[in-house]
Amino acid sequence: xxxxxxxxxxxxxxxxxxxxxxxxxxxxxxxxxxxxxxxxxxxxxxxxxxxxxxxxxxxxxxxxxxxxxxxxxxxxxxxxxxxxxxxxxxxxxxxxxxxxxxxxxxxxxxxxxxxxxxxxxxxxxxxxxxxxxxxxxxxxxxxxxxxxxxxxxxxxxxxxxxxxxxxxxxxxxxxxxxxxxxxxxxxxxxxxxxxxxxxxxxxxxxxxxxxxxxxxxxxxxxxxxxxxxxxxxxxx
Numbered sequence: 001x002x003x004x005x006x007x008x009x010x011x012x013x014x015x016x017x018x019x020x021x022x023x024x025x026x027x028x029x030x031x032x033x034x035x036x037x038x039x040x041x042x043x044x045x046x047x048x049x050x051x052x053x054x055x056x057x058x059x060x061x062x063x064x065x066x067x068x069x070x071x072x073x074x075x076x077x078x079x080x081x082x083x084x085x086x087x088x089x090x091x092x093x094x095x096x097x098x099x100x101x102x103x104x105x106x107x108x109x110x111x112x113x114x115x116x117x118x119x120x121x122x123x124x125x126x127x128x129x130x131x132x133x134x135x136x137x138x139x140x141x142x143x144x145x146x147x148x149x150x151x152x153x154x155x156x157x158x159x160x161x162x163x164x165x166x167x168x169x170x171x172x173x174x175x176x177x178x179x180x181x182x183x184x185x186x187x188x189x190x191x192x193x194x195x196x197x198x199x200x201x202x203x204x205x206x207x208x209x210x211x212x213x214x215x216x217x218x219x220x221x222x223x224x225x226x227x228x229x230x231x232x233x234x235x236x
Contacts, residue, residue: 025138028150028166029126035171041202042123045069047227051220056213063216069122072232087232088116094234105234115180117158125154125162133157144175144192172196172206199223 033039050065062078073088077097084097085105093108093116108116118125125134139151142165149165156162165175177190193206199221207218 025136025152028138028152028171029129029136031171032166032173033127035204036196037198037201037203039127042127044201044224045122045203046224048122049220049222049225049227050218052216052218054211054214054216061214066227066231067120067122068227068229068232070120071229073116073119074231085234086116087234088113088119089232090117090120096234111181114158115160118156118160125156129154139163147174149174170196172204197221 033042036042047068048065049067050063052063052065054061054063056079059079062076064076065073066075067073071089073086075086077084077086079099082098084099084102085094086096087094087105088108093113094105095108096102096105121132125132126136129136134154134156137153137155139153141148142151143149144165144167147167149167152164152166154162154164161179163177164173166172167174173193175190175192177188180187180189190212192210193208194210195208196204196206198204201223203223205218205221207221209216209218
């Protein structure tokens with residue numbers, strides 16, 4: 001009888017632990033969404049356009065990013081008088097990097113397209129993540145540059161995995177680590193996000209993104225700019 005009672009207590013404790021674990025993840029996401037402008041403001045976003053610069057091995061690189069929700073994403077990279085691009089749409093994608101010797105755009109593989117599918121969501125993975133088919137797990141806390149941050153694992157409907165670190169004071173994402181696979185090799189690609197600014201439309205976005213090869217400083221951000229879908233067709 002004592003064994004049965006002990007087992008019941010253990011099972012109840014486990015259920016409470018699981019419930020608290022899931023509830024904590026949901027609460028952290030809710031506070032994060034509120035901190036970056038709220039779900040209502042983000043749901044009004046249909047397109048985003050960014051301009052920025054970074055320095056890579058002493059060379060100045062100009063970057064623009066255009067995203068039309070669910071339709072397409074285009075990133076232009078200009079360096080040494082040449083402009084390359086990466087385009088992603090729901091059904092196809094292309095890479096053209098003339099400074100790497102390419103003379104024509106190359107179609108993305110099925111795996112590359114899958115890994116880029118989530119880039120078409122201008123509202124971000126965490127806004128209405130459940131209805132989008134994503135899952136979020138709370139993994140406890142971890143140190144990011146001296147700050148104990150909430151650590152969340154996001155698994156998207158497409159099967160992509162991203163780990164985000166959220167500052168417990170601001171509830172901003174300060175680090176993101178995305179799992180990528182290239183040539184059969186899996187790697188973690190980190191980026192640090194900072195200098196968050198509130199745009200006139202009420203959403204809050206980072207204006208500084210530190211990548212493994214340099215810091216991208218955003219100089220311009222536009223919300224709901226008119227974007228022609230021809231933007232997402234390869235041309236070279």
